[in-house]
Amino acid sequence: xxxxRPPLPEVRPAALEVVRTTLPLLTPFATATGTEVVRxxxxxxxxxEEGHEGWGECGALSQPGYTGEWVxxxxxxxxxxxxxxxxxxxxxxxxxxxxxxxxxxxxxxxxRLAVAATDLPSWLGAVRDRVPAGVAVGVGPSVxxxxxxxxxxxxxxxxxxxxxxxxxxxVEPVRAVRAAWPDLPVGIxxxxxxxAGDDALTALDGLGLVEIEQPLPADDLxxxxxxxxxxxxxxxxxxxxxxxxxxxxxxxxxALDHLNLKPARVGGLASALAVLDRARDAGVPVWVxxxxxxxxxxxxxxxxxxxxxxxxxxxxxxxRRWFARDLTEPWxxxxxxxxxxxxxxxxxxx
Numbered sequence: 113x114x115x116x117r118p119p120l121p122e123v124r125p126a127a128l129e130v131v132r133t134t135l136p137l138l139t140p141f142a143t144a145t146g147t148e149v150v151r152x153x154x155x156x157x158x159x160x161e162e163g164h165e166g167w168g169e170c171g172a173l174s175q176p177g178y179t180g181e182w183v184x185x186x187x188x189x190x191x192x193x194x195x196x197x198x199x200x201x202x203x204x205x206x207x208x209x210x211x212x213x214x215x216x217x218x219x220x221x222x223x224r225l226a227v228a229a230t231d232l233p234s235w236l237g238a239v240r241d242r243v244p245a246g247v248a249v250g251v252g253p254s255v256x257x258x259x260x261x262x263x264x265x266x267x268x269x270x271x272x273x274x275x276x277x278x279x280x281x282x283v284e285p286v287r288a289v290r291a292a293w294p295d296l297p298v299g300i301x302x303x304x305x306x307x308a309g310d311d312a313l314t315a316l317d318g319l320g321l322v323e324i325e326q327p328l329p330a331d332d333l334x335x336x337x338x339x340x341x342x343x344x345x346x347x348x349x350x351x352x353x354x355x356x357x358x359x360x361x362x363x364x365x366x367a368l369d370h371l372n373l374k375p376a377r378v379g380g381l382a383s384a385l386a387v388l389d390r391a392r393d394a395g396v397p398v399w400v401x402x403x404x405x406x407x408x409x410x411x412x413x414x415x416x417x418x419x420x421x422x423x424x425x426x427x428x429x430x431x432r433r434w435f436a437r438d439l440t441e442p443w444x445x446x447x448x449x450x451x452x453x454x455x456x457x458x459x460x461x462x
Contacts, residue, residue: 117235120224123160128195128219130187131155133461135435141404142250142276143177150174151434152183153406155459156190156219166223167459169412170215171376171403178303178403179211179351179377186212210354210379211403217380218412222456231455232411238418242450244425246272246399247433248301251281255288262289269449272297272322272425278305283315290319297425301325304351308335313343322424323348323370336367346370350401354378356386363394370424372401375412384416392421399424407431407440411456414443418453437462 134150141148154170170190176182189209194216197204206213225235247270252258262273273293275286277300289298299322306313306327313327323346328335330351340347346369353359353371355378362368371391375384391398400417403409413428428451431442441457 117237120221120235121227123164123220123224123227124201125158125166125199125220125223126161127157127159128199128216129157130190130195131157131461132187133439135406135437135439135462137434138432138436139250139434141434143173143175146175146177148174148404151404151406153439154183154186154190154215155408156195156215158219158223160223160227162227164223164226165459166219166221166226167408167456168215168218168220168222169405169409171211171374171405171409173404181209181211185209186215190215210383211376214376214378214380217382218375218409221381232415233418233453233455236415236419238415238453239420240418241453242446242448243400243414243417243422243428243453244271245429245445245449245451246270246274246297246425246427247429248274248276248427250276251278252285255285258285259288259292262293266293266296268430269445269447270429271449272299272427274299274301274325274427276300277302277316279310279312282312283319286316286319286321290321294320297322299323299325299348301350302327304329304332308332308338313339317343317345321345325370325372326350326352333362333365333367336362337365340366340369348372350374351377353387355383356390359387359390363390363396368396371396371398372426373398373416373422374401374403375416376403376405376409381412381416385419388416388419388421397423400426400428402426402428404434406435407438407443407456408459410443411440414451414453 348370350372431438
């Protein structure tokens with residue numbers, strides 16, 4: 113288990129609200145349905161009558177390409193269902209929408225932590241004061257452009273590269289990065305864009321990768337199990353694992369070697385802790401992934417990454433990877449390629 117945590121005071125928020133803002137992205141972010149040049153930030157703020165505040169961030173993107181959730185849909189379900197239920201202390205009765213639910217959970221937990229005068233890493237029982245940082249690199253306009261971007265990240269000190277791949281952009285760019293940095297830990301992320309028989313997966317298997325993340329569609333656990341048996345490269349699941357139950361199915365089939373754990377994807381921190389416990393019991397190496405988060409969401413991800421059972425570098429980059437100005441004190445990459453595990457600090461809206 114991830115450890116017993118001290119009880120927190122029960123707090124009924126005097127106000128729960130949705131807060132929307134936008135932040136320009138320093139680098140465009142490619143998704144399955146388009147390219148984002150701004151981050152549409154969707155936050156939940158909880159306040160009590162004494163002036164304590166709690167914040168939670170919804171990980172949904174502007175378009176429903178990563179999962180079926182997207183910012184505007186999450187906004188609607190928060191306002192109409194989740195926040196009224198949370199205000200009244202009752203279940204919402206809403207199926208799905210884990211990222212929206214995670215934002216409510218995070219805001220309420222953050223409020224309780226504020227009332228208790230403690231912070232998330234301390235309450236969770238973080239065992240590290242810094243976590244190794246990796247960075248994800250999207251599909252580029254050319255191999256030369258990709259090599260230049262990777263070189264910048266290596267110079268900045270990142271400990272692992274995750275290269276986005278898809279059919280038509282896979283073996284050649286990955287081989288070029290591997291040739292340029294033969295000792296750099298490199299993984300690839302396909303976001304479910306291949307089928308089990310694609311020749312590219314076999315060719316990628318010989319390039320000394322630390323893992324192939326989500327090679328097949330999220331619902332193809334049988335195909336992932338076949339790949340895990342056939343490939344020497346570890347298969348990492350992301351979108352396929354949304355709960356302890358889906359992790360159990362993946363474990364029973366032998367469909368994963370590694371797990372990318374995102375609190376937003378599994379419905380919040382409580383679910384993420386349960387998934388982490390089960391993965392650790394099964395001996396599955398875990399890393400924590402990010403969702404283009406501001407400092408509000410990153411605080412949760414970094415605190416989770418500091419727990420026992422998280423044994424691989426995640427793609428939790430510094431604030432400046434995406435934002436010239438974060439909503440919180442910026443998360444800075446330390447000289448040893450890590451991020452500090454610390455309290456989040458105040459939230460300042462543009």
